[in-house]
Amino acid sequence: MTTRRLRLDNTVIVLFALIGVIIIGAVLVSTVGRNFFSDGNIRDILTGMSVLGFVAIGQTLVILCASLDLSVPYVVSLSSLIAAETMQGRQENILWAVILTLLVAAAIGLANGVIVAGLKVNGFIATLGVGLIIKGYLATEYKGTAGSVPWEFQLVGASGLGPVPISTIIMVGLAVLVALFLRKTRTGHHMFAVGGNPAVSRLSGLRTWQPVVVAHVMCSVMAALAGLLLASRLGVGSPTVGSQGGYDLLSIAAVVLGGTLLLGGRGSIWGTIGGVAIFAVLDNVMSVMQVNPFLKDVVRGIVIVAAVAIYTGRAIERRRARFSKDASGSAGTPPVDAEVAR
Template identity: 35%
Template sequence: MIATATKDRLIKLQPLIALFVMCLAISILSDKFLTVNNGWNILRQISVNICISVGMTLVILTRGIDLSVGSILAFAGAVGAGLLKFGIDVPSENVNIGFTLLGAIIAAIVVGGALGWFNGFAITRFKAPAFVVTLAMLTMARGFTMLYTEGFPINGLGDHFGFIGTGWFLGVPFPVWITAVVVLLAVFLTNKTPLGRYIYAIGGNENAALLSGINTKRVKMIVYTLSGITAAIGGLMVTSRLDSAQPNAGLSYELDAIAAVVIGGTSLSGGKGSIWGTVLGAVIIGVLNNGLVLLNVSPFWQQVVKGAVILLAVIMDKTNKE
């Protein structure tokens, strides 16, 4: 019993141990790592991935997957930027409907939520595999982004919008505050609400959850909608930080999100994991990226290393179950 308890404790501490060892190794190899500026830089960089990963965690907890978050991020960011700068033209009435900063932000979040809702609707209504549905949305949302922007970036969005991604509040980067709110809301949802219990129940055994009276279809639609919303929030932060809505924004972001979720201990089989674990996983990914850059590792090798880390996390997840 004692050995089993110790083993379980070590399994839970694996991500934290990995982060400690990584930080120790990078700090020895680079004197620029353990600096205040670099610490804020890491937190600012991982804010977007944490937001996306929070939504991805909810999806994976229900035994699903969402490959479309990177494309939804790009489209929502482009819509927010486009509405803020150009508004909506109504040629028949010779009218232009302008948008305030708040209006553009809300519109972008609504767009992200709508695309996420469509993912959930297609998955539950037609019983289509989540992998296929979200892969299709990945392509569709990217196409929508290209159509909306006509393949060109939308620049010059103003200082007020730029504050979202580059501003500071009470000595902390504003994106970190946004991410903290998203994380705390997600923690409350998963730990303190019936919806959170339903999410874990569906991931643990969907048939049993259905027989116990849980509306599994509605829960899944909510989860995918939330994933779209968190992707849209990430899109606003990326667009604000660059002061530009790039048509190719968010490429491969879904891979970093999945990596953060898996490294953080959430099981790809569903029903097991936590938001805090995902945050830790995102920090590990961020520290790894930052360390590889500081050590002047080739970008090509960086991809190899990140892929190896993801593979190792999946292998450890499977091994721990046996």
């Protein structure tokens, strides 16, 4: 019960932050004589959310398990290429191309998971290594964009219901599914357990490798969906589309911004979506106000740190209350709890 209230609280804080950002953004945008809430602008923001949203949902799962996935940008690029090359601009290839892309991504995720959980390689290094391997493959095999995507598939990235793009609807739908997965299934619960404390989970009889592997597979599949979406928007596959987007670090930042602990074990999908939305609103406001693109990065960097600084203060306060009430945390609390107990 406590956990549920805590998780709700985290998400509520992110929601307030998002509302704050939207209000400030709307005021700033109106000072240059534009309407923040116009259909076009809302569509821009939601479109900006969807790609990072896919990646960040997967990243949330991995971070919940106290791992990381730095290979996502290369999975994104690889997926866009596999999809575009398999489709060859023909409508009848769409289904097969999507299945093949997802299968390849799942295999990469499986490799990540096995290296992390089986070989006990730190997630940072394992996924950095796998990412480098894919990057090397991409750089060797492809000199530029390749393949082509049929018109029907391009519609996925281009069309929308009113101001809401289809891609964002799919993203939110998947977020609902993953949130249900975390809340209702055994593996979902085990992800929190293993991320929170692998030692205690093992003593409780969990197979600690299983949730980690599942999380990595799901993360790579989510990244592949992001790649499919980008292929649909670009009309071709591109070997650099993922690394240009900086999806590895941005997705981690969005997850942490959404209140998920980088140490694992605490967090929520909706917080992550909130974090992604904050980024999207920020980007949109800066674009509308024609901020220098280099200055955008400065603002983005400062916002990430400042938001997490405000946020961690609160989150740690909550955790402290919980652990003193339980009075059982002394044996197995992860380092951060101990740090707070000072």
